[in-house]
Amino acid sequence: MSPDPLKTERAGSALQTYTLTCAACATTTMLATPLYAYLDSANIVMLFLLTVLGVAVKLGRNAAVLASLLSVLCFDIFFVPPRFSLAVSDIQYVVTFFVMLVTALTTTHFTSVLRQRAQEALRREQQTQALYLLAKQLAGVLQLEQVVEISASFIRTQLVAQAVVLLPDEGRHTLSPVPFGAPLPVEMHLARVAFDSGRFVRSDEVMGMGLAAFYFPLKAPMRMRGVLAVAFPAEAEAPGDATLSLLEALSSLIAVALERLHYVEVAQATEVRMLTERLRSSILSALSHDLRTPLTAMVGLADSLFLVKPTLAPAALETAQALHEQADRLASLVGNLLDMARLNAGEVRLRREWQLLEEVVGASLKLLGGALSKHRIRVILPPDLPLLEFDAVLIERVLCNLLENAAKYAPEGSTIELRAAVRDGHVDVAVLDEGPGFPMLRKAELFNMFVRGEAVSGKPGTGLGLAICKAIIEAHGGEIDVENRPEGGARVYFRLPLGVPPSIEEELP
Template identity: 55%
Template sequence: MLEQTPSDSGNSFPRPRLAYLKAVLACLLTALLAALLRSYVDLANIVMLFLLTVFLCAVRLGRGPAVVSAFLSVGLFDFFFVPPHLSFAVADVQYLITFAVMLAVGLISAHLTAGMAEQAELARRRERETRALYEMARELGAALGTEQVAEITQRFLAQARRLHSALFFVDEAGQLVAGPAIGHPPGRIEFGFARAAFVQGEVLEMDTLAGSGMAAIYLPLRTPLQVRGVLAVSPLDVGEEALRAQRPLLNTVASLIAIAVERLHYVEIAQAHSLQIESEKLRNSILSALSHDLRTPLTAMVGLADSLVLSRAPLPPSARETAQTLADLARAMSRMLGNLLDMARLQAGRVSLRKEWQPLEEVVGSALRLLESALAHHRVEIRLAPDLPLVCFDAVLVERVLCNLLENAAKFAPAESAIELEATVAQGMLVVAVNDRGPGFPPGMEQKVFEMFARGMPESATPGVGLGLAICKSIVTVHGGCMQVELRPGGGARVSFTLPLGTPPAVEEETE
């Protein structure tokens, strides 16, 4: 990091008193040298020596000492070298022209030379400033946390500009909080003003905070999307005017910090998403492995239980009831494993749709036949609009959606209550809904119920793993539709999904 140098304070020349003293000594030494050479050189060459001295003073000491050396050179030349000697009187009037030209050339040379020296020093200062900003940007680009950002910022401003700095960042809730404290602040950083700069998105300066004795400048860390924090800067040993003159540099530093903080923010998001993706992959692999390994023995259990129930030799009533219960539980577990396997396939993107133009009535009838035993204790009311068109969908997957919705309704609705299955056309979509009179969903769970392993009632004794609605939403989304749940007036839930209608192919009537 760049260290403080004399040139960083705005002047590369020596201190004023020392510079003027050096200018006077330079003129006296030139007069002494000219006195030693007076017997060998003309007065015109002695004038050149004094002009050279003025030029060197302008280059090395600055404009003010060069002007003093110009006047002093004219006086020394007149006093020691122009007759009558040791007097400011002039014997020949033409020497007045020499004095005037000598003074004019000296002043012009001093002005031009000092200006060039100042421009060169300004260019060197800007080059050092650019290099320091580049080094700061490089360090900020390699920072791994806000602690390092705060440390780099404070070190740069303290060493390069004699400024104390403090950073305030935005937390996950969008509130401004104080960043990590590095070093010992001078006690002039006020959180209230930092919050005001953050809310307004504008810079607060000392003029705005007159008489407060607080930090001189608060700069919001702006990014294209939002304000990421606030940089507070207060002077260590420089004045307010010097601090205000460094506003362009501070604006650049604030921009670099904002870019670094935004980069760290998106790095955290990317890492979180990467971790979530890996977790999903691992979970899907485990689910797929368990489903495949358990499906075969469960299928065997279902077959053995059915064979016991349907055996020709009559079983005792208790044994027959046990065999029937075993068969029902095995089928329920088999459906759960089927849901797990379907979810794993949907998450992995390995399900290919086999869409065909077909009527919804056939899929509804097939789903009712599969759930005949599960719906035995409920009244199922089918309400299909008479003008339902053909819809392009995967019959197997949509049948799974209907089965899951009807099975959920049968699980939670009271026995002998009605379960309604409706299908209508609205706004270019086929709307299918399943209504029940169960306990419904708790308030605020309208979207969470579609997440994996989420259940409407976490403490419910009703069997299930919370995958049914997640699978339904995945299938419907793949078809280009959407799902939603609602609470029915008078109790119960309404779960509906939509399928795009499209334009079915024309069906030609057969001629006799």
Template identity: 50%
Template structure:
């Protein structure tokens, strides 16, 4: 049987162990764990036999089991027994000294016993010790002795003073003891938090953070732990961890997963010690970081002590906050690494495209010139030869346009293009863009809805016209014959909003932002010509103007692309001219 100790007894008091293996009895003297009698000593054997004969081994066995099962109750009982025993021992010790000491000095000895009880056992036992001390002093040292009678009423004042002083000593000593214990507890908590934060600072991956967190929390609070992290859809999944931590992790049922999801969605604790579902066998603590909730910490107590800790301790929340901060730090490290890799890949891709485009531009120019010469040769080519020459010229022109687009986009994104910013009206650029796209709009209906009070805006007319041409041509390319295309513009706060929409099938759902990537098409399997650089070029031009561009689908069907240009402060115009309202229907 394992030793069962009366907990709460400090150094300097008797610690009693009662293991009975092979009829052995081991006793410990005050303030030490070393045995008083050696095993095999004649005195020890005689004492063992005497104890077994008087009390019986079974009775001692039951007493030991009861102490082990209810340590708190036995510690409290021992404290009050000591509170009664200490004044009585003081009375027996002071009786032989009555001839040498005055009654006032003996009263001081009883007050000293009250102080000792208050220091080691607290306020309640100290109050009991005060009452016993006054009674023992009256019974053994105040005439007539060995009775509670009083021959002189002045002793009543002495008893009252002893009681008040004893109670004050009990209160002050208890408060001092409480504050000392509180300070020690706070120091222990601060040290544990510091060591935990230091361990987390060295974790460089999510798995390491989870392993360190579960190991420390399980060891500190006597619990089994599990960390759940959200996926891309916000559903909680078990975080990756080492096999050691996974072996002790609590197993979650459907109800437990539902509680964990509720705790994550509402950023509130659930289960043990919480207002929501306190009857659960586990505690669900959300990992709330400064920006968002990073997951849920699930704790299952191993013992009753762990359950009590989860219900009362705020230190668990402090540990959870450190875990959340560590997870958020790791998240931003991953984001920074992804952004760095993306930027580097974009830079390398732009450099490669720029180099390739520049190298193939010269032979393409020669190819265009030769194909045009073939179509204009004298005498004329045969019909089938002319058809081949025209196809060659058309392909060469398409490759030349693509090469120019790639070069221009690479220059814009690298910041090497100087924008020709001029103050001008948007209506003029819209009109020139529609004229340039006239062949592509032959089978569509174009509407313009430009506000009559549009101000002057500073932008590069050539590049913004390129943006409008790309958007209108895309709308015409991906919509059926006879569909409507609308160009609208209005002022919104400090920006000019330009809206191009159509009545076609719209963008693929959920990919509205992806269509602005390089070489990305709405329908990768489409037979329509194009390489997916038009919208990417539009974004590069608009962002160079410090504007924004976005794509969306209309509720009734169709696609919409909206871009903005900053208004700024236009120059003063001496004679204001009425701007023409370009609004109507243009059937090309």
């Protein structure tokens, strides 16, 4: 088994320290020997005390204790009669030895304490400076791997330890290490406890098993971002309070950096999405504007074929009717695209007026007379429905889209209901049908552009109806949502704020 290099290095350093201590005492003895005939014993003692003080300052406590013992021994052998022996002719020298040893040890103690505190202060200053530089580096990183690399390098350099950052998945159910450098075994249970509790967790039992024993939660201002697992070498001393405080400060910096990266990604994704929507709206607006004129001409030309004299053959009239229907459907599609582009661009100004909802409902049913002819229509409106402030044209578009969708997907002969009720300062308007309903697993996507309720459907459409409805209702300060009825079918409902209608003064007779 090969020797531990760290232990070998420490043994070599201790041997060198003790060698220097013996050399210092021997040097003092050689310098004081020629002065023996001229100096009093007390002055020679001072020379040895000065040596002990120097050793304590330069070499530390253990070397100073050895220097104290060697100084007493050298003073006894070389300067106390009879010289060159351990015998003492005068009993008073025993007191001198005792006072000299106590003074040397006391000086060693206080000097070592001061030296240790000076070293700790210097180390804290260095760590604080390194922590400040680390904070500057983390403030400029743009990738998660950079955060992990900088943090691991800091721990490896300042604390001679290994570290790994554990991040939660999207569901926040499991923690996974960020791959960087050599893998560090961790105890996932301890990491989970630190993540869930938000408190520092340590376990000295797993240290001997080669696992990380210290787990610091990465607690950011908004939420928990992960866990920092740290492992110190098995032969190293247990970290003190100063080291743990440093790691806690480091954990806070890592958490803030991770949260900043998260919101940078969110901001970038939002900006890209906004630019994409703006570009798409611009393209749709340009295309729909350029297509509207030729489509209107096509509808007019198809209508003119019915007025030709003499009357065209039945086959030609059927072709003209089909051309009219397709051109009219394409014109409606282009109109929806243009409306959606305007709504997304914020170019639509609401013409709000206080009016009755019944009038808009009646206009919508009349406009969709042909599309609703194969269904039973039931309208349930309370007689005391108050006036509402809304744009009649846009709300009519919402009702037309909802009723047309219900008629498109509900089976022929089924009932389509339109209901309204006053609840909690709002008016709820709902359209109910007896169709297949909505795929609720994709509920969050139903109001996006070009998303349809059925993944595979032979029904014509582009998936713009609900998106237009949502944009119009939200522009009025309302909400819109969908749900499936327990008895079968779908329910699409929106709510509009009641507001305070103007007072109407009665006319005097």
